[in-house]
Amino acid sequence: MGTTTWEDPTVEATVATLEEAVRAGDTITVFAECEVEYDGRATGYLGPGERVILLKPDGTLLVHRPAGNDPVNWQPPGSTVTADVADGDPVITARRSAPDELVRVFLRDTYQLTTFAADDTAPLELDGTETDMHEYILEHPAAVDDGLRAIEHERDTPYGTIDVYGTDDAGRPVVIEVKRRQASLTHVDQLNRYMEQFRASNPDARGILVAPAASSRVRRSLRENDLEFVALDEFATNRGEVASTTFEDFQ
Amino acid sequence: MGTTTWEDPTVEATVATLEEAVRAGDTITVFAECEVEYDGRATGYLGPGERVILLKPDGTLLVHRPAGNDPVNWQPPGSTVTADVADGDPVITARRSAPDELVRVFLRDTYQLTTFAADDTAPLELDGTETDMHEYILEHPAAVDDGLRAIEHERDTPYGTIDVYGTDDAGRPVVIEVKRRQASLTHVDQLNRYMEQFRASNPDARGILVAPAASSRVRRSLRENDLEFVALDEFATNRGEVASTTFEDFQ
DNA sequence: ACCTCCATTTCGGGA
DNA sequence: TCCCGAAGTGGAGGT
CATH class of the missing domain: 3.40.1350.10 (Trna Endonuclease; Chain: A, domain 1)
Incomplete structure (x- = not known):
């Protein structure tokens, strides 16, 4: 139920922690300066900037900038998330098929990383639909x-x-x-x-x-x-x- | 540019930190067990569960469960975010008008809180629209x-x-x-x-x-x-x- | 998997 | 501000 937090993790620690947390089914946030590449139904590139990255155990990846309701880049549930190193930086990769889509987040400077074994089964009750x-x-x-x-x-x-x-x-x-x-x-x-x-x-x-x-x-x-x-x-x-x-x- | 993290903050620390961070224009995440009430175009109630709450300097509030692309509750940019105490627990309130809407997040157990003075001006380049x-x-x-x-x-x-x-x-x-x-x-x-x-x-x-x-x-x-x-x-x-x-x- | 339609849709552009 | 239409729309429900 609790959270575990890493401040200014090394490249190796970032990749290892991400891989372990994904395997464990944790919900993860990363605060980092990053670049994002997207290729799928459309194609996108987002230059360097400071963002919050949210990873969920169902394969969801969200990249949130400091403004806007919607994530600037994302990958919906069902995608496969992996972490590795490219050019000396940690890279988060989220892939899915149907449609074939690929999102890669290049972490240029990782400020903080948190893992969270979240338990949430409460249904949303909504009226006025x-x-x-x-x-x-x-x-x-x-x-x-x-x-x-x-x-x-x-x-x-x-x-x-x-x-x-x-x-x-x-x-x-x-x-x-x-x-x-x-x-x-x-x-x-x-x-x-x-x-x-x-x-x-x-x-x-x-x-x-x-x-x-x-x-x-x-x-x-x-x-x-x-x-x-x-x-x-x-x-x-x-x-x-x-x-x-x-x-x-x-x- | 950096992040500041509080682990298991007290009720008072949670409210004070949230108010200060909102005033400072920080991007904030809260890991907590919480309940959520929504009243506006529709009406909603979400029972207790462990979630990630994301607050942005433009007034955006997002409540993310451990599954799903979309937040389970939210308030789009432009809303006014405040924090106070009700029944001994911290409460985050996000209000907006046109349409008149109110979201309240009752933090029953706050595991971690992070503030982040994020700087991000890079435009998203998108092709294939x-x-x-x-x-x-x-x-x-x-x-x-x-x-x-x-x-x-x-x-x-x-x-x-x-x-x-x-x-x-x-x-x-x-x-x-x-x-x-x-x-x-x-x-x-x-x-x-x-x-x-x-x-x-x-x-x-x-x-x-x-x-x-x-x-x-x-x-x-x-x-x-x-x-x-x-x-x-x-x-x-x-x-x-x-x-x-x-x-x-x-x- | 495809198709249709709702959504607290959000977002952007134009009048 | 309202109105209209796109969106990497997502999500649900049916066939």
Whole structure:
């Protein structure tokens, strides 16, 4: 459970410690000035700079600069991590296949190295996802359309999966695409794609985009494609009270 | 440039060191058993487990478990990070607005804490991006279509930006959507959206999806929408030699 | 392995 | 600021 720390390790100590820690399944951080080479789906080179390198027992490699949410270079889980010496410096190599990718971190100056036999099995509990909105709509179809009967969840079609499928009070098929955040043009595209085949057999089929908000461009695009928009706040799904929805119909 | 490390710091030392390091603009790692609460666009709770916490001078907070490429909890750049004591334990708080979000990390057992005044200004050089393909096509339009004249790059329309716009040897408008990887249905959607208005004024307008490959479903969807596919390997953009492209026309 | 789609997506560019 | 689209997207779930 504890950590072991090496300050200013020698080249040999760095390589030996990394190899041993990888073999032991430790989580490792390295503080170092380094260069990074990447070759795979794209190709990259990162010149010398001071960074934090994070290695995980599942084969993940992350190189973090002092700014930014995302690592500047990385290798996802499943890659094989090795350490050796090249030109007198320690080098961390992370390889994976499918896609074939290679990341090499050249440690020019290693300030500190820590190994950590971390134990973490707690699941992340997350609410307010799109799935939560689906469930809300299935339980409260009137929040989307007054006469709506929600029939099917995650309905498969040759061109993708429809979030919610149902019928309205006039018996027309209703295809609903749900988004947990501001609707965008790509969401209109998605709904349009699903509608193509439904309207081929039933011109009266309705398509509704449900989202907390939509830009005017999105609304115009919906209108032009005879689709509807219903504003449903994502957080309505988390509250006990009935959602106060705004209904907007572009028929 | 160097790092400073504290092993098994007391609650007071942890909070004081974190506050001082944040003020100083250091990059910080904490190895600890912790719990995490998140409230913002969604809501989350992560039970006790051993993790690595990474804090950056730009306000980034990352909580990494011993598995996975992505952090289990995070706060992107721009958030305000503070440290204090609650119920006898150190708590790291990261707040931001737009969107309003709050992450709190409750340190139940702090094994190690490191501060690092990292200096890193090297730019990442990356090749093989979609932009590189755009440039290749603009310089070698014949790789896409024999009589193609590429006229405009990143052409703005009311429904999005067209990658490459041009005319063919018959003077027909050609809309080109470029993808650096296997084409998908969403890419067909995108091209369809751009084509709607062009075909409204010119029914002969052509739409071409350029990508290294496309599944049979994507090809069928293109056919059904009178669109074309041209297989252009992404790496053709990185090579000095002329690309050997496969031309496929679904007219 | 491929395909589709969500994500607390993040990030960058343009209006 | 909003909006749009790329990303070495990653990750999950289905076939």
